Amino acid sequence: MNVRRLTPSPRAVDWGLFAAVGTLLATGVATMFTGTPSTAWVIDLHAIAGVALVCLLPVKLWRVRRRVAPERLTGRRALSVALTLDAAGALVTGVWWVFGGSLDLGPWGLFHLHIALGLLVPPLLLWHLRYRYHSPAEVTRHGRRDALRYAGLVTAGALLWRLQGPVNDLLDTAGADRRYTGSREEGTGEGNRFPVTSWVADDPDPVDAGEWQLTVGGRVERERTYALAELPTGASEDAILDCTSGWYSDHEWRGVRVGALLDAAGADDAGAWVQFRSVTGYRWSLPIEEARDAVLATRVDGERLSHGHGFPLRLVAPGRRGFQWVKWVREVRVDKRREFGEWVAIFVSGL
Numbered sequence: 001m002n003v004r005r006l007t008p009s010p011r012a013v014d015w016g017l018f019a020a021v022g023t024l025l026a027t028g029v030a031t032m033f034t035g036t037p038s039t040a041w042v043i044d045l046h047a048i049a050g051v052a053l054v055c056l057l058p059v060k061l062w063r064v065r066r067r068v069a070p071e072r073l074t075g076r077r078a079l080s081v082a083l084t085l086d087a088a089g090a091l092v093t094g095v096w097w098v099f100g101g102s103l104d105l106g107p108w109g110l111f112h113l114h115i116a117l118g119l120l121v122p123p124l125l126l127w128h129l130r131y132r133y134h135s136p137a138e139v140t141r142h143g144r145r146d147a148l149r150y151a152g153l154v155t156a157g158a159l160l161w162r163l164q165g166p167v168n169d170l171l172d173t174a175g176a177d178r179r180y181t182g183s184r185e186e187g188t189g190e191g192n193r194f195p196v197t198s199w200v201a202d203d204p205d206p207v208d209a210g211e212w213q214l215t216v217g218g219r220v221e222r223e224r225t226y227a228l229a230e231l232p233t234g235a236s237e238d239a240i241l242d243c244t245s246g247w248y249s250d251h252e253w254r255g256v257r258v259g260a261l262l263d264a265a266g267a268d269d270a271g272a273w274v275q276f277r278s279v280t281g282y283r284w285s286l287p288i289e290e291a292r293d294a295v296l297a298t299r300v301d302g303e304r305l306s307h308g309h310g311f312p313l314r315l316v317a318p319g320r321r322g323f324q325w326v327k328w329v330r331e332v333r334v335d336k337r338r339e340f341g342e343w344v345a346i347f348v349s350g351l
């Protein structure tokens with residue numbers, strides 16, 4: 001078989017690279033919100049676009065190989081080299097993760113490195129395109145044949161992605177226990193012994209349980225406050241905490257059902273969102289129907305929550321990614337609209 005017959009025309013390769021990077025960025029960011037199996041296709045698409053990139057990058061490098069000879073290296077070409085190395089790094093770390101790799105980078109690991117390298121590709125690519133842009137009209141000359149080649153490439157990508165599961169199982173790698181989100185299991189069922197993850201240095205002093213109070217307010221008939229001992233903590237929920245930094249942990253959480261708190265305070269009919277606020281300013285909202293089913297936990301697998309895991313009270317939001325499980329909650333607020341500022345708060349609350 002002649003590889004060149006399978007290879008899209010040069011401009012189509014360039015546009016394919018662009019489309020692959022765009023897809024990888026969009027799906028990579030979207031995985032932040034994939035917490036239920038119905039969203040598994042987002043990661044599938046991410047992986048398939050990754051395979052496409054693995055196939056297209058060598059084609060492109062072969063075509064331009066003479067331009068990057070050391071004696072012909074200019075500033076712009078150095079940028080192209082940096083882009084290539086970064087993209088290759090993102091691919092290698094992604095594939096390595098799938099097959100169970102790990103890396104100890106202090107507070108960070110292989111998955112963080114993958115995210116960092118991946119996020120750097122789009123800006124480098126846009127910068128590169130400022131100098132090396134060609135009109136998409138040039139693609140259409142070979143349009144039909146290129147479309148077929150791409151259909152073949154995507155199919156091959158999907159098949160390869162299907163194969164990684166059996167390969168991981170066969171080799172019994174650490175990648176074999178990955179959830180469909182890409183996360184790997186840690187400390188399931190072992191009480192507080194699972195990773196403590198705070199995002200952007202959100203690291204308050206231990207909360208004094210004697211002074212701490214929970215307020216239920218906003219659009220409610222009667223604002224309520226509770227001391228820790230007053231909370232009606234009879235609810236239990238088995239739920240998986242799945243952090244976007246690549247681990248998950250399944251536990252039995254015990255505490256108070258949010259719906260019970262809303263009923264006691266008399267949530268207003270106009271209330272559509274419920275916001276959970278931490279003592280640190282970190283906060284997140286859920287639609288009110290979903291919030292009613294969520295639990296504010298004081299215990300994990302029968303143990304009192306440790307400080308790192310959010311003592312005295314942390315949100316357990318089944319089906320949501322970990323960053324939405326607010327720790328050290330001190331306020332539940334019912335509102336008509338969602339507060340836009342929480343998107344900022346989750347990044348800066350620790351500063």
Ligand SMILES: Nc1nc2c(c(=O)[nH]1)N[C@H]1C(S)=C(S)[C@@H](COP(=O)(O)O)O[C@H]1N2
Nearest residue numbers: 196197198199202243278282309322323327
């Ligand atoms: N107040 C507050 N809550 C937070 C965070 C934070 O930084 N501050 N980190 C979130 C993230 S990213 C995750 S994955 C989970 C981690 O919970 P754990 O530390 O108990 O494992 O808490 C979430 N809740």
Ligand SMILES: [Mo]
Nearest residue numbers: 243244322323
């Ligand atoms: Mo997280």
